[in-house]
Amino acid sequence: MSGVEESEEVGASSRIEQQSALGTMATLRRGFELSPEIRVGLGLTIALAVVATVGRVIIPFVVQQTTDNGILAEGGPDVAFVARAIGIAAGVVVVTSLAQYAVNVRLFTAAESGLATLRMKAFRHIHDLSVLTQSTERRGALVSRVTSDVDTISMFVQFGGLMLLISAAQIFLATVLMVVYSPILALVVYLCFVPLVFLVRRFQPMLGRAYGAVRARVGDMLGAISESIVGATTIRAYGVEERTAERIDASIEEHRASAIRAQIRSVIAFVSGQAFAGFTTAVVLVVGTVLATRGQITLGELLAFLFLVNLFTQPVLMATEILNEMQNAVAGWRRVIGVIDTPADVSDPGDDGVVQQRGPITVRFDGVSYAYPGGDLVLRDVDLTIPPHTKVAVVGETGSGKTTLAKLLTRLMDPAGGRVLLDGVELRRIAFRSLRERVVLVPQEGFLFDADLADNIRFGKPTATDDDIALAITELGLDAWIEGLPHGLATQVGQRGESLSAGERQLVAIVRAYLADPDLLVLDEATSAVDPATEVRVQRALDGLTRGRTSVAIAHRLSTAEAADVVVVVDRGEIVEVGAHRELVGAGGVYSRMHDSWSAQQAG
Amino acid sequence: MRAQPRATVFAVVGSVLWASATVGTAWAIGWVTDTVIEPAVTAGSVAAGGLWLIFGVLVAILAVNVVGVILRRVFATVAGFNLQAGYRRGVTRQYLRLPLSWHHAHPSGQLLSNAHADVEATWQVFNPLPMAIGVIVMLIIAGTMMVFLDPVLAFIGLLVFPGLFLANVIFQRFMSPRITRAQQLRAEVAEVAHESFEAGLIVKSMGREDEETERFRTRTYALRDSLIRVGRTRGTFEPVIEAIPTLGTLAVLGVGTWQVARGELTAAQVVQMAYLFSILAFPVRALGWVLAEIPRSVVGYDRVQRVLRAEGSMEYGERTLPPGEGPASAALHDVVYRHEGEDHPTIHGVSLEVEAGSTTALVGPTGSGKTTLANLALRLVDAEAGSVLIDGVDARRLAHGQIPAVATLVAQQTFMFDDTVRGNVTLGEEATDQSIWDALRIAQADPFVRALPAGLDAVIGERGGTLSGGQRQRIALARAIWRHPRLLVLDDATSAVDPSVEQAILAGLREAREGMTVLVVAYRMATILLADQVVYIEQGRVVDRGTHAELIGRCTGYANLVQAYAREAAERAAVAATEEETS
Structure with a gap:
């Protein structure tokens, strides 16, 4: 535990990447790597798909044989042959259908399993990002990374990938057959298709960008819509429905325009494929006619070759279509990969992390400084030691x-310079599960989940029983409050806890943290919206119960400071005073000024 | 569709052009073979004019085809996205109009999903729809030709359609509840994600990432399983839809051969009939894709409609406050308020006078x-009871x-x-x-x-x-x-x-x-x-x-x-x- 290595500059927090900068192939590779399930059993699926494809080619062949050699047989229709052929064809239809069914089910299963894993990874990684990085993107947009962006991928993964493989096989097969029939005509076909290859190559990146823009617009749109939902109260109070509607409409319009732009590009790509296919048929017929008149090819061979051209152009068309779809999927993938590959700047040391013993805790700030990305230092060279069992109040404007x-103390952020140490170990080296068990922050706005009160409290300690919760509430002196609620602990708190008042939400957050029972409790204005009588009561209860633990309370109500063992006064990013309330109050410094102002307010 | 009449008409016209050109290509190849290529091969030489004729006819039909596809696809796209945008505006207008109590009862993630995934699902069917209409036109042309060829054989062949219809009815019945569930779970995944990301700070400061991931996992896996069930149903339906026309072709061939043997039909008529069937194979398959999309659209539509039809908006009156710069008064008279779904009021008859x-x-x-x-x-x-006055109104x-x-x-x-x-x-x-x-x-x-x-x-x-x-x-x-x-x-x-x-x-x-x-x-x-x-x-x-x-x-x-x-x-x-x- 030497901890002498100099902390590197990490003050600049990363932004969430709009989308990863990976190329198409690299994106696909990374995509499959993140969803290993997609590849599970792929061999068998491909084999079954080959069976289905072969079946689909055989059926028209059998039908043709039936007409040529059965119905049109010399000397009248050969009923027995027809019956036999129909029997075979029906059998092939059954086998093909079964194979197709198996392929569909296997693909759906593999694709959805793989994408579920991708969703999970992205979701988890978003939580692993630092609070600061998370806040660089709107919630709605963040949600789109685990919902609609992933949905975009599913079409391609379900059918596209496999169809692409089969198309390639079919193109190869058709090429071999064409060369066998007539090398010259095969060359003609390939010459006709060369420009298409160039066109597709040119089009792919354009399409990729267009689809990328669509994904980004979806994120923006969800962000704007989410604002109208989360900010419903403010919007109504200020009567800015119209302006909000305009902002939403602008984002909807941008999404619509970008989606149409992307689709039209894909239409152009598809149509050029189709145009080339038709053009090739025409050229083959013309060249073929010339060859046939010179006796280099028979009429039957020419007509058979046309069938081969069709066999060749069909998969080519299919492939261009799938490549379009692939660009769409890649755009979605890039967004998901973008978030997964955003470095977690405040990361868990993981298995290498130090796991600390529970018990009395010593905190030390050693030359700590911090600056928000692109901003000036907001903390400068902070040195501070908090011994165990101390109740600290941090005050300042x-x-x-x-x-x-x-935030530095609870490692929601890492310092730009200096170190924060818990019992002599630098915070960065402590395993998260150990750190979060020992240190808990109660923020000013304690978020509540749409569940009942008991479940929200249990968030602090998932194993807590109803009795544990009831006891905690009694110990904090909050029984009367709970009893006053319509359904007590079973009261539903609503979206974001909005059925409760802000003060009540803070009380829930306190009970939650109390139940979590950390060694170090950090309260950041945790009772700012609670009425004074309740605040004093909770504060006292916490004092009585926090003996043996260290607490750091950030407060602007100086009643908290008066009750603390040590008051730390912060002014413009520096610690200017440290000492007991009684020492500081008469010292004539920042604190005594603050206290005068506070006392003046209390006189009534 | 009615909201986008012009684009829809263009798309359908495009689709009909495309359908005609597709049938036309097969016809054109036959025609140039008969009139140009075969005589040329027999003669052992070909005039430049003949070659130009081949090229010209095929390229002309190709041009119609390309124009048809462009019209069909571009206008289907434009109409589809215009409709989506229109519905999104409608849905979000509701979000702005509906009262706060409604918002409290609806998870943000779900509302996001309604505005995005459900609107998308509703109009997803629009992209292939004009094509389907083209296919139906093709089917009608082909069906008419069949009936003229031989009513009995046509009847057997056209049995395919009730077969397709029946398969589709069964499919819809199986698919609808599954899709409903999938769209619901899609919304729940968004819901958990939205709430969890919003709670980011708490999750982190309490070290509850694992529990949150678990919560998300439950929904994500439920969605996965539900989508796999959807896939299984769809995966069963598609081969069936594909097999039915093929089996129809085979039936036509079998019965046709029998009739030829009895001298009721000529072989050529049967072959022509079988050919008509075979060119329909791909379009009918495409129709199957459209049919497969319908349940999802219906479910998406229902979910969107639930928002659009949500009641309980605040009713506003006509009165305006007199213009003025001075302070306004406010008063509450015997006001009672109860949270939605609660038995006990939270405000019991409060009166309050706030003088200007x-x-x-x-x-x-x-x-x-x-x-x-x-x-x-x-x-x-x-x-719930009592009144609120602002400046006495x-x-x-x-x-x-x-x-x-x-x-x-x-x-x-x-x-x-x-x-x-x-x-x-x-x-x-x-x-x-x-x-x-x-x-x-x-x-x-x-x-x-x-x-x-x-x-x-x-x-x-x-x-x-x-x-x-x-x-x-x-x-x-x-x-x-x-x-x-x-x-x-x-x-x-x-x-x-x-x-x-x-x-x-x-x-x-x-x-x-x-x-x-x-x-x-x-x-x-x-x-x-x-x-x-x-x-x-x-x-x-x-x-x-x-x-x-x-x-x-x-x-x-x-x-x-x-x-x-x-x-x-x-x-x-x-x-x-x-x-x-x-x-």
Whole structure:
């Protein structure tokens, strides 16, 4: 535990990548790597698909044989032959259908399993990103990374990939057959298709960009729509429905325009494929006629060759179509990969991490400084030691760096310079599961989930029983509040806890943290919306119960400071005073000024 | 479709062109073979004119085909996305129109899913639809030709269609519940994701990433299983739909051969009939794809309709408030309010008079209903009984937009738009920089805004970016002050700012409040002392009202609440004194 290595510069937090910069092939590779299930059993699926494809080619052949050699047989229709052929064809139809069914089911299973894994990975990684990185993107847009972006991929993974393989095989097969029939005509076909290859190659990146734009617009659109949902109260209070509607409409319009743009590009790509196919048929007929008049090819061979051209152009068309779809999928993939590959700047040391013993805790800030990305230092050379069993109050003006201090202490952010140590171990080296067990932050706006009160409290300790919760509430002196609620602990709190008041939400957050029972409790304005009487009561209960643990409370109500063992005064990113309330209050510094102002307010 | 008639017509015309050209190509090859190629081969030479004829006919048909495909695809795309955009506008208009109680009952993630995935699902069917219509045209042409060839054989062949229809009915029956479930789960996945990302800070600070991932996993795996079930159903349907026409062809061949053997038909007629069937194989397959999309569209449509038809919007009246600069009064008469689905009201017959130009403080313990009263006063929610008057007019009879034009709320929890400081203050209205700075100064927000690299044009971002809670609160305050409301409702709007800043804000407000009525939810003495009238509330009932001095003398609950800090300090001092004595 030497911990002497100099902390590297990490103050600049990363933004979430709009989309990864990987090329198409690299994206596909990375995509399949992230969803290993897609490849499970792929061999058998391909084999079955080959059976289905062969079946689909055989059926028209059998039908043709039936007419040529059965119905049109010399000397009248050969009923027995026809019956036999129909029997065979029906058998092939059954086998083909079964094979196709098996292929469909296997593909759906593999694709959806793989994409579920991808969703999981992206979701987990978003939670592993630092709070600061998370906040660089709107919630709605973030949600699109695990929903619609993944949905975009599914079409391609379900059918596209496999069809592409089969098309390639069919193109190869058709080429061999064409060369056998007539090398010259085969060359003609290939010459006709060369321009298409160039066109497709040119088109692919354009399509990729167009689809990429669509995905980004979907994210923006969901972001804008989400604003109208989350900000419903503000929008109504200010009567800005119209302006919000305009903002949403602009995002809907941008999405619509980008989607049409992308689709039209894909139409152009598809139509050029079709045009080349038709053009090739025409050229083959013309050249073939010339060859036939010179006796280099028979009329029957020419007509058979046309059938081969069709066998060749069909998969080519299919392939261009799938390549379009692939660009769409790649665009979705890039967004998901973009978020997964965004480095988690405040990361869990994982298995190498130090797992600490529970118990009394010592905190030390050693020359800590911090700057938000692109901003000035908000904390400068902070040195501070908090011994075990100490109740610390951090005070200072809004924006002085108090919250930054709390975030560094709970490792929601890493310092740009210096180190934060818990019992002598640098925070970065402590395993998250150990750190989160020992240190808990209660933020000002404690988020509540749409569930009942008991479940929300249990978030602090998933194993807590109803009795544990009831006991915690009693110990915190909050029984009367719970009893006053319509259904007590079973009260539903609504979306984001909005059925409760802000003060009540803070109380839930306190009970939650209390139940989590950490060694170090960090309260960031955790009771700012609670009424004074309740605040004092909760504060006292916490004091009584937090003996043996260290607590750091960030507060602007100086009643908290008065009750603390140590008051730390932060001013413009620096610690300017440290000491007991009684020492500081008469010292004539920042604290005594703050306290005067506070006392003046209390006199009534 | 009716909403996009022109694009739909173009797409269908395109589709018919495409269908005709597809049939036409087969015909053209036959024709040039008969008229040009075969004679040429027999003659052993070909004239340039003959070659041009071959090329010309095929390219002409190709041109029709290409034009058809372009029309079909482009207009289907345009119509499809226009319809999607239109529906999205409709859905989001509902989000803006429906009352807050509706919002509380609907998870954000679900609403996002309705606006995106469900609207998309509804119109997904549109892209291949014109093609399907083209296919049907083809089928009609082919069917007519068949009937003319031989009614009996045609009858057998056309049995395929009831077969397809039956298969489709069975498919829809199996598919609909599965798709319904899948779309529901899709919404739930979005719901968990939205809530979980919103809770990001808590999840992290409590180290609950694993539990949240587990919660997401449950939904994601449920969605996966549901989509696999959908896939299995679809995977069964598609081969069946594909097999039916083939089996029909075989039946035609079998019966046809038998009839030829009996001398009722010529071989050529049977062959022609079989050929007609074979060219229909691919289009019918494509029709199967369209049919397979229908259940998803129907389900998406239902889910979207549920939002579009949601009732319970706030009804607005016609009345307007007389124009004026002076302060507006507000009053609540015997107001009862109950949260949706609850048995017991949270507000029990509260009456409140806030005289024009006065300042009233609402004081009460946490959870006593102060915020609800503030929301009622501005008609953000409607009372179950009793009335709310603004400047003497029943709030329900006022026209839409009247109240926000007069009265402004600064909520307890600040909401920042993904916009600049300027945009967050003016909310898009025209404003001079000076007026914005003035508002920011009163809210004590000017120093830190000035320090932002882009000043007024600094983007705050949805989650307030790097601003602290207190800084966001001050911007929200500036947003209200900038509007010079005639009635200002402050719901504990300075809870996150420190005492000295709060003092400065209050001092600024005191000056600005000339011409302003203020209703303030407060705990702190400094704020309460600004009030002409204090109303003390407990459990949704008014316990007492009067001046601070009156209440402190006669209302124990009130005195306990507002003097809690002072009492606590006194007790602590007493304990300290005792300790010093004993030591």
